Amino acid sequence: MLLAEGTDVEVLVKHRGSGPGGVVGTRFVYDTHPFDVVGWDGCLYPYTFNVEDYMPITGKIHQPPPVHQVFEGHNFVICNFLPRKVDYHPLAVPVPYYHSNVDSDEVMFYVGGDYEARKGTGIGIGSVSLHPGGHAHGPQPSAIEASLGAESFDESAVMVDTFRPLELGEGGSASDDGTYAWAWAGRSL
Numbered sequence: 001m002l003l004a005e006g007t008d009v010e011v012l013v014k015h016r017g018s019g020p021g022g023v024v025g026t027r028f029v030y031d032t033h034p035f036d037v038v039g040w041d042g043c044l045y046p047y048t049f050n051v052e053d054y055m056p057i058t059g060k061i062h063q064p065p066p067v068h069q070v071f072e073g074h075n076f077v078i079c080n081f082l083p084r085k086v087d088y089h090p091l092a093v094p095v096p097y098y099h100s101n102v103d104s105d106e107v108m109f110y111v112g113g114d115y116e117a118r119k120g121t122g123i124g125i126g127s128v129s130l131h132p133g134g135h136a137h138g139p140q141p142s143a144i145e146a147s148l149g150a151e152s153f154d155e156s157a158v159m160v161d162t163f164r165p166l167e168l169g170e171g172g173s174a175s176d177d178g179t180y181a182w183a184w185a186g187r188s189l
């Protein structure tokens with residue numbers, strides 16, 4: 001971080017308003033320069049968030065992924081899938097529908113419980129999956145039937161969707177089980 005000295009330091013904050021170009025400003029004067037610190041208590045700083053404090057949003061029919069979103073950064077989002085009541089329409093299919101996430105690569109980390117949509121694929125606690133953008137995927141056929149009439153899911157997973165393509169590093173390639181990509185086809189390589 002840039003260090004700066006000084007007292008009675010002016011800090012100009014631009015924000016939306018009725019000024020030229022829709023921008024106005026506020027002039028703050030601080031005793032010391034705000035950069036003259038080890039950390040900066042501004043709006044952008046690292047902090048921890050206990051995933052169990054996240055409140056899942058549920059609905060009558062299946063809700064789209066943004067209801068699970070907890071963080072958003074430049075070119076990525078982070079979503080939590082947590083124990084929750086599930087879709088309560090009498091004809092609802094609680095597991096996700098098939099999709100191709102054409103705008104993002106999708107990394108899932110299965111933290112706890114029993115991830116309903118991926119039953120029968122070898123996915124377990126501690127697994128990490130990568131669904132590249134454009135790769136159609138969804139629940140196992142048996143998972144669809146098994147989910148009908150379910151009132152709640154006991155699953156904990158964290159998802160990172162990136163809006164730029166990901167590449168596998170050595171660690172990722174070394175831990176590839178070689179079969180997951182074929183889970184939907186019902187066959188192996």
Ligand SMILES: [Fe+2]
Pocket residue numbers: 099101106131137
């Ligand atoms: Fe997906």
